[in-house]
Amino acid sequence: MPNQFRMIAYTEHITFNTKDRYEIFDITEHVESVREKSGLTDGMILVTAMHITASVFVNDHESGLWSDIMTWLEKLAPAQPNYKHHLTGEDNADAHLKRMILGHQVIVPVTKGKLDLGPWERVHYGEFDGQRPKRVLFKAIGMGA
Amino acid sequence: MPNQFRMIAYTEHITFNTKDRYEIFDITEHVESVREKSGLTDGMILVTAMHITASVFVNDHESGLWSDIMTWLEKLAPAQPNYKHHLTGEDNADAHLKRMILGHQVIVPVTKGKLDLGPWERVHYGEFDGQRPKRVLFKAIGMGA
Amino acid sequence: MPNQFRMIAYTEHITFNTKDRYEIFDITEHVESVREKSGLTDGMILVTAMHITASVFVNDHESGLWSDIMTWLEKLAPAQPNYKHHLTGEDNADAHLKRMILGHQVIVPVTKGKLDLGPWERVHYGEFDGQRPKRVLFKAIGMGA
Numbered sequence: 001m002p003n004q005f006r007m008i009a010y011t012e013h014i015t016f017n018t019k020d021r022y023e024i025f026d027i028t029e030h031v032e033s034v035r036e037k038s039g040l041t042d043g044m045i046l047v048t049a050m051h052i053t054a055s056v057f058v059n060d061h062e063s064g065l066w067s068d069i070m071t072w073l074e075k076l077a078p079a080q081p082n083y084k085h086h087l088t089g090e091d092n093a094d095a096h097l098k099r100m101i102l103g104h105q106v107i108v109p110v111t112k113g114k115l116d117l118g119p120w121e122r123v124h125y126g127e128f129d130g131q132r133p134k135r136v137l138f139k140a141i142g143m144g145a
Numbered sequence: 146m147p148n149q150f151r152m153i154a155y156t157e158h159i160t161f162n163t164k165d166r167y168e169i170f171d172i173t174e175h176v177e178s179v180r181e182k183s184g185l186t187d188g189m190i191l192v193t194a195m196h197i198t199a200s201v202f203v204n205d206h207e208s209g210l211w212s213d214i215m216t217w218l219e220k221l222a223p224a225q226p227n228y229k230h231h232l233t234g235e236d237n238a239d240a241h242l243k244r245m246i247l248g249h250q251v252i253v254p255v256t257k258g259k260l261d262l263g264p265w266e267r268v269h270y271g272e273f274d275g276q277r278p279k280r281v282l283f284k285a286i287g288m289g290a
Numbered sequence: 291m292p293n294q295f296r297m298i299a300y301t302e303h304i305t306f307n308t309k310d311r312y313e314i315f316d317i318t319e320h321v322e323s324v325r326e327k328s329g330l331t332d333g334m335i336l337v338t339a340m341h342i343t344a345s346v347f348v349n350d351h352e353s354g355l356w357s358d359i360m361t362w363l364e365k366l367a368p369a370q371p372n373y374k375h376h377l378t379g380e381d382n383a384d385a386h387l388k389r390m391i392l393g394h395q396v397i398v399p400v401t402k403g404k405l406d407l408g409p410w411e412r413v414h415y416g417e418f419d420g421q422r423p424k425r426v427l428f429k430a431i432g433m434g435a
Binding site for chain 3: 046084087
Binding site: 150152187188189202203204205207209210212213214217221246247248251252254256261262263265266286287288 | 297299301336338339340341342366367373374375376377378383386387389390391393394395397425427429431
């Protein structure tokens with residue numbers, strides 16, 4: 001039996017170009033914009049970094065915490081010359097490791113036409129090798145009215 | 146061509162309130178309950194912490210390992226006073242970091258009407274700033290009979 | 291209103307058996323093969339390790355980096371005898387921890403009939419307790435033509 005809803009699959013690729021090599025910022029407004037354009041009423045929005053030296057993660061919109069996260073990542077996965085990856089001519093092995101800790105994608109649930117996030121949940125982009133254009137994919141999947 | 150299945154989108158929000166500040170416990174029974182109520186036969190169930198100091202992750206149901214995980218997280222992201230996040234009056238920056246290592250959401254696949262998990266895969270909730278009500282969202286998406 | 295697409299849900303379980311206890315390798319060709327067999331044109335493919343001592347993650351196809359990742363994981367979650375999990379007779383607690391850092395599943399977006407990956411994004415399997423058969427689940431969900 002076909003139901004009265006239609007299936008939605010809507011995709012956007014958004015490019016970010018950070019001023020600094022290392023940067024964290026809030027991208028929840030982009031998720032909301034994609035939801036609105038998609039017409040999704042119930043389902044999920046995948047938000048995924050398309051570059052392997054960046055993260056997408058959910059945490060608090062608080063600049064002190066963003067600074068703590070960067071300090072902490074530097075301790076766990078320091079920028080230093082002696083990575084084997086650097087034998088290829090690259091200098092960003094630390095960025096490949098840092099992005100693994102925070103993860104590179106999240107799923108934002110959508111319920112009754114709204115992002116179904118907790119009171120402090122905000123979607124963030126974490127850049128560890130910036131200062132050049134890098135893409136993030138947003139894909140809404142589920143039911144529309 | 147519409148197929149003979151109907152699309153399912155079913156959501157529950159379940160509140161946990163842990164006795165201790167730090168706690169790990171198995172929530173697979175809730176995932177199974179959501180699957181049953183949703184009627185989902187093929188698809189996925191998103192399980193996602195709605196608070197930014199908690200995790201949802203898949204690992205072994207073994208209390209020795211749960212203890213190892215907590216000891217390990219304390220080593221990698223220690224509770225200590227000198228986080229910048231604490232300048233806001235908060236005291237839980239370690240919880241914001243610990244939850245990033247384990248992750249805050251998982252997707253449980255459903256195939257032929259059953260959770261499609263490996264023999265030792267169990268879904269767990271990790272609380273790092275508990276002793277108050279906190280919500281977890283379960284959303285089933287896919288096909289029903 | 292039913293739309294002109296049909297909903298797809300297609301699942302494969304693929305078994306890997308590594309020669310070494312610790313190993314990283316590229317499994318993107320399997321994701322592509324599942325996409326082709328599924329007929330998925332717009333949606334997502336979940337790729338998830340069914341064993342709790344293995345990872346699925348997205349990073350660079352570069353053997354120097356794979357070596358860096360293993361060295362780094364050994365530093366953050368060392369193999370050593372004194373885990374409580376080992377009181378059960380197991381010797382692989384480090385593998386349970388290592389897999390948490392890289393994560394155990396990824397979602398690969400599919401757009402216009404193709405894996406929608408960035409230029410260097412490749413899906414990898416990370417094994418931390420191998421030398422025996424272990425399964426990975428691939429599930430395609432979304433719209434087919």
